[in-house]
Amino acid sequence: MIEMRSEDLPAAERFPWWCDLTARQMYPTLLSSDHAGDYRAAVKVVELGPVTVTAPEFDCMRAVRTQRLIRRSDPEVWTLTLISGGSLWIEQDRDRHELNIGDLVLQDPSRPFRSEALEAGGLARTVQLDLTRSTFPLPEQLLRRHAARPLPSRRGVGVLLARMLEDVVDQADSLAPVECAPLGAALIDLATAFLAGTIDRARTVPVETRQRVLTREIKAFVQRHLGRADLSPSSIAAAHHISVRYLHRLFQQDGLTVGGHIRRERLERCRADLTDGRLARQSVERIAARWGFADAASFSRTFKAAYGMPPGAYRRAFAEAEQDAHGQ
Secondary structure (H helix, E strand, C coil): CEEEEHHHCCHHHHHHHHHHHHHHHCCCCEEECCCHHHCCEEEEEEEECCEEEEEEEECCEEEEECHHHHHHCCCCEEEEEEEEECCEEEEECCEEEEECCCCEEEECCCCCEEEEECCCCCCEEEEEEEEEHHHCCCCHHHHHHCECCEECCCCHHHHHHHHHHHHHHHCHHHCCHHHHHHHHHHHHHHHHHHHHHHCCCHHHCCHHHHHHHHHHHHHHHHHHCCCCCCCCHHHHHHHCCCCHHHHHHHHHCCCCCHHHHHHHHHHHHHHHHHCCHHHCCCCHHHHHHHCCCCCHHHHHHHHHHHHCCCHHHHHHHHHHHHHHHHHC
């Protein structure tokens, strides 16, 4: 990850630096700001194989992208942007929309637009995903109709996409190089499915992409409902309007079983709680029940098979190791 901040420069140089940086890192625009004398801005850039995720935060400003600037430099991308802080508005084709925290918007830098980050008591923050136009599988004419306006991002694939964009930026420093390209491919899949649903062209998305996105939706559902004792292949399939047989087939493509995935995720939650000092007074049985293990004896056997010792012994061993480490 690359990170750059205006505060590393003298106040008078900050806004010119920001204008130059955005022109090089994204695309040229005419920028102006009432805070140009001491401008606050920063940007993180995460390279993920086939895609780049850019996370700028910036003081209020106005941006204009003209036809002349487009002729000078057209990146030929769609930019899918998550608003993660502040408020903005954008106008394209005489159609103006306000954007607030949690909104997703598809930006088309190959056509003129105007935008402004509004005074909101803090910096505006966005997370941007660039998608190469020439290889993106959805019809350009339909995408243009949905550009520069808020897209439905608070349910379904939109929620998964927004969370993944934020998580990529938050965890960028801990990503291994081998993990970056698969994450980039996963973002492309989610963006494709999200935009296909938005323009009502889901059937144009390759079957493999739809299956990968559905599997991610199902895994997110499992995470949210791990504490339910009735979480099962049948209840998961019913919640996603698919057959149990098809559910098993989706997981087999990842070398998993549905039951095995649920059990592994529950065990990991229990292990995390058992090693959390703030929960030291909670019994093993209570922790197990919280994550869907109704039978204490069965949980103890399952935990031992996974981690090599019963849960109580694991908790004590971890606590002793922590004490030894602090004692040193």
